[in-house]
Structures are given as C-alpha cells and as structure tokens.
Amino acid sequence: MMEIKQTAMAGTLESSDIQITLTPIAGATEIHLDSSVGKQFGEQIKQVITETLASYKVEHVRVDAVDRGALDCTIQARTQTVIQRGLDQVDQVNWEVL
Amino acid sequence: MQNKVGREIPDAYLNDYALYESTKIGNPTIQKVAPKISVVKPGDEKLVASIEEAIDLAGLKDGMTISFHHHFREGDYVLNMVMDVIAKKGIKNLSIAPSSLADVHSEIVKHIESGVVTKVTTSGLRGKLGEAISNGLMDEPVILRSHGGRARAVETGEIQIDVAFLGVPSSDAYGNANGYKGESVCGSLGYAKIDAKHADKVILLTDNLVGYPNTPISISQTDVDYVVEVEAIGNPEGIGKGATRFTTNPKELRIAETVNQVITASPYFKDGFSFQTGTGGAALAVTRFLREEMLAKEIKASFALGGITKPMVDLLEEGLVEKILDVQDFDKGAALGMAKYEQQVEIDASCYASPYNKGAVVNQLDVVILSALEVDTKFNVNVMTGSDGVLRGAIGGHQDASNAKLTIISAPLVRGRIPTIVQDVTTVITPGDSIDVVVTEIGIAINPQRQDLIDCFTQAGLPVYTIEALQKEAEKIVGKASPIQFTDRVVALVEYRDGTLLDTICQVKD
Incomplete structure (x- = not known):
C-alpha cells in the first residue's frame, strides 16, 4: 500500500477539465463527486478515479472531485498527478503504473 | 400509446390530443375564430394613466388567459412589469400564453408559487423557470408550441386570449404602433401582430408616444383598446444577447x-x-x-x-x-x-x-x-x-x-x-x-x-x-x-405544428 502523506490538488475548474483534491483519512476511501455531467457519466468518472487509485495501491483517502465535463483520459491524468503530489513523489514518476 | 416518432404517450392525454402522425399536414378545412370587440365610439379615448387602470378597464379576472410577445428577448421589461401589477391586484389562476420566454422571465416562478399563474404555454423555457418546471413546480403541464404552431392555435381558438399586453417601441394615443421608430426598437412585431388581431382586449405599452397617426402601421388602431405610457419597455441591447458574436471557434x-x-x-x-x-x-x-x-x-x-x-x-x-x-x-x-x-x-x-x-x-x-x-x-x-x-x-x-x-x-x-x-x-x-x-x-x-x-x-x-x-x-x-432518470409525472407537452402530440417531458429525478 502507498501512503498519501499530504493533501494535494490537481486540475482546474475550466470546462472539459476536472479538479481533484486528495486528503489522507483514517477510514476507507471515499469519493465525493460534483459533476456537470454527473447524471450521465457520474459512475464512469468514479470508476476511472477508483481504478487509477488502485493502480497506485492508494487507500484511506478522501477524494473531492469537481468535474466540468472532462474526458476519461483527462480524469486519469489528473488523478495520477494528484496521487504523485500526495505521495510527495513529483520528481519520481511511477512509470510502472503509467 | 406510441405515436409515429416512437414516443410513448400516457393515456391521460389521449382524450385531448390526437397523436402525431406525419410531417405532411395535408389539406384539412379549418375554422378560424374572431375576437369579441368592445366598440370604441367617436370621442372615446384610449390613453390611460397606468397599467393598473388598463387592467381594470379591460376587466381582467381570475382564470383568464393573457399574452405577451418576446421581441425584446432577454431585454424585455413588459412581462415582469405587468405580472407584478397583476399579482399586487390579487388576481389568481391565470393562463399565460407568451410567444416565448427568456431567462429574464424567471420572475414568473414566484407568480406560479403564489397561484397567480397556473397554466403556461410558450415556445421557450430557460434558466431558473425551466429548471423549476422540470423539477415539478406546476400542477398543469406546460404546452410547448412552435411559432407556427402558436399562430395556428391562436387563429383557431385553441389559445383564446382575453387580454394581450403588447410592448411597442412607438405608438400614438389611438393605438397605431410599430417596432422600429423610437428609443427602444425591436424591429418586426411579427408575433405581436397575431395577438393584436385575436385577443378580446389589447393593451399597448409604449415608452415612445407619438402624434396621430403613427405610421407605418404594424399594429392598427382598429385592434387596440388601451394605450399606456411607461418609462421603458425593454433594452434593445438585450435582444441579441449571446446570439450575434462572430465565432472564432x-x-x-x-x-x-x-x-x-x-x-x-x-x-x-x-x-x-x-x-x-x-x-x-x-x-x-x-x-x-x-x-x-x-x-x-x-x-x-x-x-x-x-x-x-x-x-x-x-x-x-x-x-x-x-x-x-x-x-x-x-x-x-x-x-x-x-x-x-x-x-x-x-x-x-x-x-x-x-x-x-x-x-x-x-x-x-x-x-x-x-x-x-x-x-x-x-x-x-x-x-x-x-x-x-x-x-x-x-x-x-x-x-x-x-x-x-x-x-x-x-x-x-x-x-x-x-x-x-x-x-x-x-x-x-x-x-x-x-x-x-x-x-x-x-x-x-x-x-x-x-x-x-x-x-x-x-x-x-x-x-x-x-x-x-x-x-x-x-x-x-x-x-x-x-x-x-425521470419520474412518471409529465411537466410539459410538446405539440407538433399541426397540434398533434409529439412528445411529453417528465419531471427530472432528485
């Protein structure tokens, strides 16, 4: 398991982007999503975030995501970035999961 | 029952409506209707001091149908102004039949909540009003019609307008009006003309009262009951809001x-x-x-x-x-x-x-x-x-x-x-x-x-x-x-231009 050391953020609130904040917590991982396309793509967005967290073996985090209609590739990239920042490993990209 | 575009229409509407069949309208014989006229005799004056006085003289009562035009689009002042006076007078249970509604008309929400307005027919619904109606604000479904469909419904009496409140950029005191002379021009009065011809009572509101006779005559004195001078009927800059930018996208x-x-x-x-x-x-x-x-x-x-x-x-x-x-x-x-x-x-x-x-x-x-x-x-x-x-x-x-x-x-x-x-x-x-x-x-x-x-x-x-x-x-x-996800509750009916039922719109979930 990888431990998130600090609260981290990635992404913007521009349209077609997603802003993700990661906070370490004691309990199980929670995803809080606020999306302009939530009714149609909410589950899909959560799934991309969940899968990306799993690929880094990240647990015990609170994810706050504000989505403005980002495509899956963007959601994945922002999630990877916020994890690397949370792990304090921005200079050591984990190429294996990428 | 399913109609010919494959839409399931709830049985509740099958009594009042024929189902949509075809874009081909055929050659039916139809009957147009004409309005009731309260004769204006020589010596009578039409210019009245306030909107309230015009409403009283027109005999607006609970349960009637009133109309407006949307030529000022997002720049319209008339609908909100008139509705506020009507609400203050305590008139309830009105049907409103504007040619369309814009964002600026979201104030109607409060009139629906207070029971002043209980029925709506329009071409457009947007902003807070559209949101509120989609979330179940009204008991009666809104009837949505095209511009041609509305003209048909007014001419055949499906929409019977008791009082039309029409903002006009210029008018004389006897009710000759057009849309392009004055401070607040909107150009054509194409939608308003139909209402002027078919409403029982026609009240013009203008911020540009000119000498008799005002020409060109778009709306004629023969169709107008009262004229009210107000400070402003609309902002011409609001007509093209968001519509006229040349794209670089x-x-x-x-x-x-x-x-x-x-x-x-x-x-x-x-x-x-x-x-x-x-x-x-x-x-x-x-x-x-x-x-x-x-x-x-x-x-x-x-x-x-x-x-x-x-x-x-x-x-x-x-x-x-x-x-x-x-x-x-x-x-x-x-x-x-x-x-x-x-x-x-x-x-x-x-x-x-x-x-x-x-x-x-x-x-x-x-x-x-x-x-x-x-x-x-x-x-x-x-x-x-x-x-x-x-x-x-x-x-x-x-x-x-x-x-x-x-x-x-x-x-x-x-x-x-x-x-x-x-x-x-x-x-x-x-x-x-x-x-x-x-x-x-x-x-x-x-x-x-x-x-x-x-x-x-x-x-x-x-x-x-x-x-x-x-x-x-x-x-x-x-x-x-x-x-x-929708609930089963219908919030709007979509008519095809010939008045058949094309689709229904339901309340959104949560």
Whole structure:
C-alpha cells in the first residue's frame, strides 16, 4: 500500500477539465463527486478515479472531485498527478503504473 | 400509446390530443375564430394613466388567459412589469400564453408559487423557470408550441386570449404602433401582430408616444383598446444577447464551412434561391461564407426569412438578397434595418410559419440551417431539453422551417463530454422526416430518404457518413452515457405544428 502523506490538488475548474483534491483519512476511501455531467457519466468518472487509485495501491483517502465535463483520459491524468503530489513523489514518476 | 416518432404517450392525454402522425399536414378545412370587440365610439379615448387602470378597464379576472410577445428577448421589461401589477391586484389562476420566454422571465416562478399563474404555454423555457418546471413546480403541464404552431392555435381558438399586453417601441394615443421608430426598437412585431388581431382586449405599452397617426402601421388602431405610457419597455441591447458574436471557434468555423459546401453543392443553390439561418456562431459564419460564394458565382437570393440578423441585412444592402421577410429581429442592427430598407418587410407569425392558413412563407423556402442540442440516428432533433433532462431551450421556428427543400442541422459531434449525435434524443421536437442533412466537424450524414442528396454530395466529394457512424464516433470520444432518470409525472407537452402530440417531458429525478 502507498501512503498519501499530504493533501494535494490537481486540475482546474475550466470546462472539459476536472479538479481533484486528495486528503489522507483514517477510514476507507471515499469519493465525493460534483459533476456537470454527473447524471450521465457520474459512475464512469468514479470508476476511472477508483481504478487509477488502485493502480497506485492508494487507500484511506478522501477524494473531492469537481468535474466540468472532462474526458476519461483527462480524469486519469489528473488523478495520477494528484496521487504523485500526495505521495510527495513529483520528481519520481511511477512509470510502472503509467 | 406510441405515436409515429416512437414516443410513448400516457393515456391521460389521449382524450385531448390526437397523436402525431406525419410531417405532411395535408389539406384539412379549418375554422378560424374572431375576437369579441368592445366598440370604441367617436370621442372615446384610449390613453390611460397606468397599467393598473388598463387592467381594470379591460376587466381582467381570475382564470383568464393573457399574452405577451418576446421581441425584446432577454431585454424585455413588459412581462415582469405587468405580472407584478397583476399579482399586487390579487388576481389568481391565470393562463399565460407568451410567444416565448427568456431567462429574464424567471420572475414568473414566484407568480406560479403564489397561484397567480397556473397554466403556461410558450415556445421557450430557460434558466431558473425551466429548471423549476422540470423539477415539478406546476400542477398543469406546460404546452410547448412552435411559432407556427402558436399562430395556428391562436387563429383557431385553441389559445383564446382575453387580454394581450403588447410592448411597442412607438405608438400614438389611438393605438397605431410599430417596432422600429423610437428609443427602444425591436424591429418586426411579427408575433405581436397575431395577438393584436385575436385577443378580446389589447393593451399597448409604449415608452415612445407619438402624434396621430403613427405610421407605418404594424399594429392598427382598429385592434387596440388601451394605450399606456411607461418609462421603458425593454433594452434593445438585450435582444441579441449571446446570439450575434462572430465565432472564432475553429470547430464552429469548420462546421460552417461544411454547411456552406453542402448548400453550394446542392441543386438549390442557383439564382433566385431562398434561405433562412438561425442565431449562434456557426449560423452567422455560414452567412459570411455564403456571401463569398454568391459573389463568386454571381448568384442572388430572392429572399431571406426568419429570425433576421445584421449579417443578413448586410447582404440586402449589398444587393445579394432582394427581400427580407422579417417575423422577428435577433439583434439591434437587424431591428434598425426595418426602418432603413423598404425591402425588409414585416410579416406576422401566421404568414411566416402557420401550417393552417392558405400557405405560409416556410412553404416557399429552399434552404434552412438550424441548430440542435441533440440529433438521433432517426434524424429526430431536440432543441428543448439539456443533457440533464432539464428544460433549457425553445422550439422557435424549428418545426416550421424544417419543411424547407433542404433542411440542414449544424451541430458539433460532442459538446465537452455531452454527445450531440445520440441513439435517441431526450425529447423529440422536430421529427427526423423533415431533416435532410446533419453537418458536424468531421463530416455530414444524409437522411436515407434523400437518395438524391446522397448521390449529389457524394459526387461533390463531401465527407459523407451514415448517421450511425457519426453516433459511434461521438460515443468513442465521450463514452457511453447512462440514461437520464425521470419520474412518471409529465411537466410539459410538446405539440407538433399541426397540434398533434409529439412528445411529453417528465419531471427530472432528485
């Protein structure tokens, strides 16, 4: 398991982007999503975030995501970035999961 | 019961409505109705001191139907101003039948909540009002009609207007009015003219009272009961809000370029052709591209129709368009054109688009370019409900103008993560049978009913796809959307232009 050391953020609130904040917590991982396309793509967005967290073996985090209609590739990239920042490993990209 | 566009219509509406059958309206015999007239005798005066006094004199009572026009679009002051006076007087249970509603009219929400307004029929619903109605604000479903459909309903008495409150940019004290002389011009009064002809009582509100007789006469003294002078009826700058910017968006320009290629490769692009465009960046860009082609090939249009924008008036000025038939102006520039050019001619909503008269101008139209929130693989178009199922659009003249010889829908494949080309539209507003070509940024799809156009555009080397292929391309980009969740409660009925029931819109969940 990888431990998130600090609260981290990635992404913007521009349209077609997603802003993700990661906070370490004691309990199980929670995803809080606020999306302009939530009714149609909410589950899909959560799934991309969940899968990306799993690929880094990240647990015990609170994810706050504000989505403005980002495509899956963007959601994945922002999630990877916020994890690397949370792990304090921005200079050591984990190429294996990428 | 399912209607002919495959929409399930709840049994509750089968008594009041015939189900939609076809875009072909046939040759039925219909009866028009005429209003009750309270005779004005020599010596009577029509100018009254306040809106309240006019309401009292007109005898407005609980349960009546009132109407407004939407020529000022987002710049309208009249509807909110009049509704506030009516609410203060304690009148309840009114039906309102404006020609359309804009964002600025969201104040109606409070009048619905307090029981002043209990029924609504309109062409458009947007903003907070659309949201509130989609969330179940009203007991009675809203009836949505096209501009032509509304003209039909008023002329046949389906909409019986007791009192029409019509804001006019100039009027004399005896009720001769037009829309293009004065401080706050809106141009054509095409929608208001129908109401003036058919309402039992007609009250004009003006901020520009001029000497008798005021000419040209768009609304005539013979139809007007009272005239009220008010400080301001609307802001002309609000007419074109968000509608008239020339786009620099490369996707929109690409679509506009392709639309232009479709028009110029079609058999309809020849001297004396006619066309209509809507608002929005792509439509305005089409007008500019079309101008270059018309100059290059020495082709002139016999008329342009619609919803008029400044770029169309520029074509008139240049001599590339001989006449403009003008039911409404979409920006101040077009409104001012009404005063300047005698070839820019005002027509009323019935003449523009009603299916039930002795021939509307849309029957003579060659080419129309329309927009869409969604288009499905049956070519059905939705311009009314958003991707979340909420009311946020207007039918406008979409159903009416789409009976042109060449009906083009210009729409991007996707908007952000929202697909535009889908398997089934959320709401059917214009049946696919009247749509000929869909133009996106990657290519075009042609209705299989139009083999002539498939041959023509394939030969011209245009990027032709099937509509199913375009839908799959959209899905590849954004993924598969979950269907929007609705309750069983109907919040709006969509009429086809002939008054048959085309679709119903339900309350959104949560």
